[in-house]
Amino acid sequence: MLILALSCATIAHAQVTWLRTYGGTGTDEGHGVRRTSDGGYIVCGSTGSFGNGSSDIYLVKVDAEGTPEWSLAHGGPGVEQGWMVEELPDGGYLVAGTTASYGAGGYDGYLLRVDAAGSVVWERTYGTSDWEFLYGLAVGEDRFYLVGTSFSGGNGGADLWTLCVSEDGVVIWEAAYGNNGDDEGRAVFASENGGCIVAGTRSAEDGSLDAVLVRYDDNGGEQWDASPATDGDAVGNGVTRTTDGAFVLGGWCDGFTGLREMLLWKVDEGGEEVWMQHFGESTDWEGHEVKGIADGGVSMAGWTAAFGGGGKDMYLLVVHADGAFRFGRTFGSTQDEEARSLDPTPDGGFVVAGSTRSYGPGNSAVFVVKTDSMGFTANVLVNEYADPLAISGSDGPFAVFLFPVPVAAGGRLHLERPFPDRREIWVHDAQGRSVGRTLLPAGASSFVLPGLPSGPYVATILGGGRPMRALIIVE
Numbered sequence: 209m210l211i212l213a214l215s216c217a218t219i220a221h222a223q224v225t226w227l228r229t230y231g232g233t234g235t236d237e238g239h240g241v242r243r244t245s246d247g248g249y250i251v252c253g254s255t256g257s258f259g260n261g262s263s264d265i266y267l268v269k270v271d272a273e274g275t276p277e278w279s280l281a282h283g284g285p286g287v288e289q290g291w292m293v294e295e296l297p298d299g300g301y302l303v304a305g306t307t308a309s310y311g312a313g314g315y316d317g318y319l320l321r322v323d324a325a326g327s328v329v330w331e332r333t334y335g336t337s338d339w340e341f342l343y344g345l346a347v348g349e350d351r352f353y354l355v356g357t358s359f360s361g362g363n364g365g366a367d368l369w370t371l372c373v374s375e376d377g378v379v380i381w382e383a384a385y386g387n388n389g390d391d392e393g394r395a396v397f398a399s400e401n402g403g404c405i406v407a408g409t410r411s412a413e414d415g416s417l418d419a420v421l422v423r424y425d426d427n428g429g430e431q432w433d434a435s436p437a438t439d440g441d442a443v444g445n446g447v448t449r450t451t452d453g454a455f456v457l458g459g460w461c462d463g464f465t466g467l468r469e470m471l472l473w474k475v476d477e478g479g480e481e482v483w484m485q486h487f488g489e490s491t492d493w494e495g496h497e498v499k500g501i502a503d504g505g506v507s508m509a510g511w512t513a514a515f516g517g518g519g520k521d522m523y524l525l526v527v528h529a530d531g532a533f534r535f536g537r538t539f540g541s542t543q544d545e546e547a548r549s550l551d552p553t554p555d556g557g558f559v560v561a562g563s564t565r566s567y568g569p570g571n572s573a574v575f576v577v578k579t580d581s582m583g584f585t586a587n588v589l590v591n592e593y594a595d596p597l598a599i600s601g602s603d604g605p606f607a608v609f610l611f612p613v614p615v616a617a618g619g620r621l622h623l624e625r626p627f628p629d630r631r632e633i634w635v636h637d638a639q640g641r642s643v644g645r646t647l648l649p650a651g652a653s654s655f656v657l658p659g660l661p662s663g664p665y666v667a668t669i670l671g672g673g674r675p676m677r678a679l680i681i682v683e
Contacts, residue, residue, distance in 0.1 A: 223555050223580040227539065227590045228274040229564060229573035232257025232597070233636075233666050236266060238574035240292040240345075240549045241561035245299070247272045249551075251561050252290035252303050253574050258597045259283050265290035265305055265320060266574070268595075274578060279597050280326045284309025288318065292345040292549070299324035304345035304354055311335055317342035317356055317369075319377055332377035336360040340369065344406065346398040348372075351380060353404040355393035364388035368408045368420070370396065372428060381428035387411045395446045395497065397455070402426030407447035407457050410435065419444035419459050421475065434479035438486075439463030442471060446498040450474070450506065450529070454482055458498030458508045461486060470495035470510055470523075472531060485531040490514040495525070497549045502556075504529035509547035509560050517541040522562050522575065524550065524583050537583035541566035545575060556581035569594045569664045594664035596681045610667065614681035618659055621667070621680065626653040632670045637663065657682065 230236070234257035241251045248271040255266035264283030267290065270276050282288070286308030293303050300323045307318040311333035317340045321329040334340060335358065342356035354371040361367030361384030368385040370393060385391065389411025396406045403425040410420040418435040419442040425431055436442060440463030448456050454476050461471040469488030472495070475481055487493065495510040505528050512523045516538035522545040526534045539545060543565035550560045557580045564575035567590045579585055596614055610621045631648040633655060643665070644658035660682045667680050 225585040226274045229568040231573040233570040235571045237563040238561040252293035254289040263287045278326045291343045304342045306341045313337040315339040344395040346396045348398040355396040355406045357392045366390040368393040407444040417441040432479040436473040445496045448498045448500045450500045451504045458495045460494045468492040483531045509550035511546040520544040522547040622654045634668045
């Protein structure tokens with residue numbers, strides 16, 4: 209099915225709509241988004257701009273207009289990534305992802321719980337000395353469901369890995385599913401009557417890939433598995449429940465045209481096919497998270513290289529209850545944009561989250577779009593937010609936190625605690641160019657910035673250990 213995607217920004221809309229980026233001067237990505245009970249949104253992903261390692265979990269809470277309320281970079285010296293976030297009944301948030309800093313070794317599944325203000329409540333790791341990754345998260349009545357990939361299973365290669373854990377993060381049951389090749393879980397949906405259904409990808413005997421749904425009961429027993437009949441490769445990235453009680457898998461396949469196309473596949477409660485649709489036929493497309501909507505239809509976030517501003521563009525697809533195309537919208541500019549997650553909003557619109565290389569102060573930024581019920585935004589202006597979140601780096605017992613942020617040009621920045629030895633401070637602009645340096649004497653607790661135009665800058669403090677950096681905003 210060939211889809212023509214047109215975007216219109218000249219129509220006045222009563223619904224709140226916006227396009228925003230979040231992040232710093234490094235590489236930041238958005239992976240998961242959810243609307244929150246206070247009318248705002250919570251976004252999770254990864255950041256290379258802030259935190260303690262090359263990549264940390266990045267969590268941003270925004271209001272209904274997309275204005276940031278707080279942000280958090282959390283992790284250790286290794287690589288951490290947040291892949292999905294959910295709001296909890298107490299107003300806090302749960303983030304599922306991966307860590308290389310903690311756990312049993314290599315990569316491990318990671319679960320982080322924070323309160324409503326973004327303060328860490330607890331964190332848990334899951335895995336063995338082999339590699340484990342978590343990508344999907346669902347909140348059940350009194351438990352959480354997690355899904356990802358484990359290289360320690362008994363089916364050969366990597367297994368589609370599902371865990372059920374208590375509200376304190378203690379494992380209740382876990383299951384490994386797959387064939388001799390590499391298998392992967394990407395999304396999970398908590399069934400209303402207990403148990404869960406997971407979406408992922410299963411290796412076939414001929415070396416190809418099959419999208420798969422696997423349903424488990426409340427004790428972790430496998431009830432059924434099912435795959436769409438497509439030639440070539442098919443990958444499952446999302447699963448949702450529709451208003452009639454059926455399930456829809458979202459992902460991509462290349463068996464119809466030889467190019468990647470968005471794939472939607474609906475099955476009944478027993479895993480029997482209801483309908484299958486694919487969208488593309490021109491260059492490559494990918495589908496990721498899917499969400500049912502109130503009228504019985506389905507929405508999906510992904511990307512297309514066929515339309516938009518150039519390269520890959522974030523794509524929002526909405527279909528009717530029978531799978532027929534309703535509309536598609538692109539968001540992006542000349543570089544690559546990808547959508548990974550979405551959530552229908554109470555006003556009938558959609559919030560879509562992913563990454564952009566066209567906007568923001570760094571190599572890539574978290575990209576979030578709030579649309580109206582037809583996928584439009586009132587204009588195409590992207591509000592680029594340079595997060596003033598400080599970067600902390602351990603140096604024995606010392607860590608650097610600079611305040612106030614933002615700071616007036618020529619103003620004085622303060623350290624949370626002075627260093628015992630002297631330090632050299634370099635300041636770079638958003639393009640990485642050096643725009644000034646100063647010497648911080650031993651015991652000093654503040655310094656003055658050189659005269660700088662308004663904008664985002666990175667202050668790098670050298671000496672006594674590895675460099676420590678903090679993003680500062682000059683007003």
